[in-house]
Amino acid sequence: MKHHFALGDPVAHPPDRPDYIRRFVEAAGNPWFVQIGEQTARVLAGLGYQVNRLGVDTRLVLPAHDFSGKRNETVRYSERWLLKKGFSFAEDKRTIFLDEIQRLSQNWRADRIVKRWEMAFLNRPFSDHLGVDMRRFVLHGPNGELVALLDFDPLFSGGEVIGYTTSFKRKHVDATPHAEIGLTKFAVDRFREQGISVVTLGLSPLVDIGPSGFAESDFWRTSFQRAYGSPWINRRKFNLQGQAAFKRRFHGIEEPTYVAFRKGTFVGMLGLLRLVKSI
Structure with missing residues (x-):
């Protein structure tokens, strides 16, 4: 089964973004959105998407x-x-x-x-x-x-x-x-x-996974929390905790990032994990 994945927020004038998002959702057939900000998440929630927290980006405001x-x-x-x-x-x-x-x-x-x-x-x-x-x-x-x-x-x-x-x-x-x-x-x-005026240190995946404030998947929220705390994943796959600890040394503002989907199916998540080469 084919899946479409979009990374980040639309590169467009902010007032124009909701229209771009709606048009893309219609054209791509319910794509997933990965590492998006709160405004994009809000638009997608209004279109019936589930929105889960994916981690945080650390921002240093200069x-x-x-x-x-x-x-x-x-x-x-x-x-x-x-x-x-x-x-x-x-x-x-x-x-x-x-x-x-x-x-x-x-x-x-x-x-x-x-x-x-x-x-x-x-x-x-x-x-x-x-x-x-x-x-x-x-x-x-x-x-x-x-x-x-x-x-x-x-x-x-x-x-x-x-x-x-x-x-x-x-x-x-x-x-x-x-x-x-x-x-x-x-x-x-x-x-x-x-x-x-600003420096960002990038995504810390699966950090501070709590309620997103939108309709979301309880299953994937719990799964993300378990993955972040898993010694096996941190030791054998990706050092999630180590990366988060490094960025927190700089005491920046942690801004939540989100993943959004119509249906958070196993097949869809498997496709995303393969896309990022985590499996």
Whole structure:
């Protein structure tokens, strides 16, 4: 049986989105909607969809968000530790050799829970080349070796870049735990200095799965909660708890994301899991 899946909110002027959604639902024959925001969820609920929480996206609103105060001490410590040990931060101006980036990515892949593939649909394949308006920040070790990188996609409003969202991260398997924390802080600090208004850290799947506030599937809500708490899934499939804990170090605003469907059938969910390559 064929299924259609739509990712995210419509890329359109907000007042026009409900009409686009209704037309797409009619044309695609009751598609599923994945990782959508509250406004899209509300439109779909009005069309008879069930809407379940899927997780949260972490938003850092700049310049109000900074890394001062006691709760951010561990983040500041990671940056200080790296600098003290001779590491260096920089934004890549497309000067790093692409084969060096490829080697780092291959090294990172070798340490993944599932080494044969990367998650799909929710993210596109990693590329050593940066796309238009993307930004890349890097961490070099004391001997000049590439230790970690963070790629960001632009967020637009009115034709202007107003923010960035984390798209890819890579780090050496032997990198210190401080590497990713310190590099994230460095990047966010640069964005704040440049007048960027928001940085998002991306989806934390299955975090804080409670009632959605809409008509929903109790079965899938319970299943998502059990999956997040499952030691087997976190150890053998995807470290859901570890990813959530990392993003919570930065004390951003956690915005719920949703999945919506007419009927949350096993076949439909199986299709989604296969699409994202989690099975």
